[in-house]
Amino acid sequence: MITISPGHWRIGSGAKDIIDEVGQARRVVDRVAQLLTMHNVPTTKIEDNVSQSQSENLRYLIRQHNATKRKVDVSIHFNASNGRMQKGIGTEVLYYDALSLATTMSKGISDASGLKNRGAKQRKELTFLRDTKMPAILIEVCFVNSMEDVKCYEQHFEAICTEIASVLAKFVGFAWNDDGRKLAFSTIALTEKVDDLLKDNEWKRQVIDKGIEMDAFSPVWRTRQVNDLDFLGLCAMLAKKII
Numbered sequence: 001m002i003t004i005s006p007g008h009w010r011i012g013s014g015a016k017d018i019i020d021e022v023g024q025a026r027r028v029v030d031r032v033a034q035l036l037t038m039h040n041v042p043t044t045k046i047e048d049n050v051s052q053s054q055s056e057n058l059r060y061l062i063r064q065h066n067a068t069k070r071k072v073d074v075s076i077h078f079n080a081s082n083g084r085m086q087k088g089i090g091t092e093v094l095y096y097d098a099l100s101l102a103t104t105m106s107k108g109i110s111d112a113s114g115l116k117n118r119g120a121k122q123r124k125e126l127t128f129l130r131d132t133k134m135p136a137i138l139i140e141v142c143f144v145n146s147m148e149d150v151k152c153y154e155q156h157f158e159a160i161c162t163e164i165a166s167v168l169a170k171f172v173g174f175a176w177n178d179d180g181r182k183l184a185f186s187t188i189a190l191t192e193k194v195d196d197l198l199k200d201n202e203w204k205r206q207v208i209d210k211g212i213e214m215d216a217f218s219p220v221w222r223t224r225q226v227n228d229l230d231f232l233g234l235c236a237m238l239a240k241k242i243i
């Protein structure tokens with residue numbers, strides 16, 4: 001459904017200032033791909049660890065992207081301008097003809113992070129956008145030489161990755177359930193039984209109290225919002241403590 005890759009090839013082969021473009025692009029791609037997979041959206045991640053030059057890298061990425069089954073091609077980059085600066089510059093999304101996806105993505109990242117929205121920009125000459133066969137966008141998350149941008153990015157890393165993942169999921173026709181991860185057990189019987197158990201909030205509270213009492217997990221779980229998957233994880237921790 002989605003094929004995503006970080007721009008450039010080895011660490012240091014892209015822009016670098018306060019942060020390194022390639023290292024951060026890989027970090028974003030890893031997290032976005034992980035979030036999509038957790039939400040059952042088929043995703044292929046491509047990372048170039050073989051090329052020796054920018055032109056080799058582009059050929060490699062385009063060949064790999066075009067060899068996968070997907071509805072959208074996504075490239076993650078970080079931007080740079082001349083000289084280190086304090087003020088924020090912002091996020092932007094480049095596109096070939098996927099204007100509406102690029103516009104939604106840029107605004108989404110901006111809303112999620114506080115990065116200034118520089119919007120969608122058509123760049124028909126960019127090899128990645130031109131030669132990948134599916135609708136393609138290239139996300140310039142923020143500027144590596146802006147103190148304000150890097151601060152926003154670090155503070156809101158998770159929100160940015162979640163926004164990128166959810167916009168992409170919706171674009172390829174998947175509902176994005178904010179409560180997260182579908183619990184897909186391999187039998188209907190088990191799914192129904194667990195569904196029933198998870199409706200019993202009083203019992204869940206008692207299980208969490210028991211786990212804390214037995215030192216199976218931290219007391220913060222008493223005050224934290226616990227989703228269904230968290231709860232099953234806590235049950236596993238409690239079972240581990242018992243056996």
Ligand SMILES: [Zn+2]
Nearest residue numbers: 007014077078
């Ligand atoms: Zn780049």
